[in-house]
Amino acid sequence: MKPETRKEEIIRVAAKLFKEKGYSAVTMRDLAKAMGIKAASLYNHINSKQDILNAIIINLAEEFTAGMKLVQSSGENCIGKLNRIIELHVRISSQNIYGMASLNNDWMHLEEKLDYYQRLRIDYEDDFRAILKQGITSGEIVDVNPEVMMFSILTTLRSLYLWIPKKEELNLEELSNTLNQILIKGINK
Amino acid sequence: MKPETRKEEIIRVAAKLFKEKGYSAVTMRDLAKAMGIKAASLYNHINSKQDILNAIIINLAEEFTAGMKLVQSSGENCIGKLNRIIELHVRISSQNIYGMASLNNDWMHLEEKLDYYQRLRIDYEDDFRAILKQGITSGEIVDVNPEVMMFSILTTLRSLYLWIPKKEELNLEELSNTLNQILIKGINK
């Protein structure tokens, strides 16, 4: 592991602040104070506040895209692929809890990178939807509105960042398994 | 129906803008422009930007609290109560899509009302959790971590505002039924 650069440290600390108050409510002075330096000094490492947000969001979005490509090429059936998607979200979310908040809530403040982000997001959802439709066709999952299924599962997975930090006692493999049970098999006995 | 007051109109328009960019990124000048007046004129109807956020969030939070009390006193079993909670969220979310965005994403910018909001939220979650635990005890639902079940269901319901406006062709009763199927019975065949 390479040691963290000053720029990476700024991005990491910024993500934490963005999770608490949102991108727009965090000032460069807030960030500088959290870093223990003056606001002007931040600009020796980054070009703008925007750049910080870009780095947080685009890195994560590309990680999800890469993960989805692996799921697609796994050769598993629909239920198997859904399991892998759940594991993908649990893994990325637990590794970058703060960044996930920006990905979910502050993407609209992207500027130059907004179109690119939205393209990745739409493609991800298209891939997810295709897996569900294939599962309906093959008879693996129930024939219910795939839009509502996708919304329900993806919303839960996208919000894991809100919840994981509170439950440190739960290990991540166990969390994946429990989510798998609940999201796929339901809670009805 | 009483006609909408100017104050109510400001709150309604503000909620729409808050959904697009978040509370902190919307200026009083943005709001004034959307109303077709000057920023200074807003202050003839409201005391501060804060007051607008308070009105949006606290009204909704109290609506959910009142709805939960009705569910509790309904005398239904666990599954029946969960059905009613789903209907509650579908109804309130569809009636106030824009306000739901603030409730979910901008509550941390409450000031005097923050403690009160957090009390309502914790109580709501306690009531929800109690229903799930009672369902496990009575054997109606599977004996899986109730925290994860609550997180999964509640996160989906709280995010309905993101999704309802896109799917106008789906009627609300049908949406409730579909969510009920997916959240309770799962998607596995």
Next chain:
DNA sequence: GTCTATATTTTGATAGAC
């Protein structure tokens, strides 16, 4: 790599005319 000092813009809000 961090500092002080500062330029420029934007912000929430008020005063007072109409």
Next chain:
DNA sequence: GTCTATCAAAATATAGAC
């Protein structure tokens, strides 16, 4: 109820010394 004019504070960002 809306306007123009304006204030005071706070924002992002830059210049240049150390």
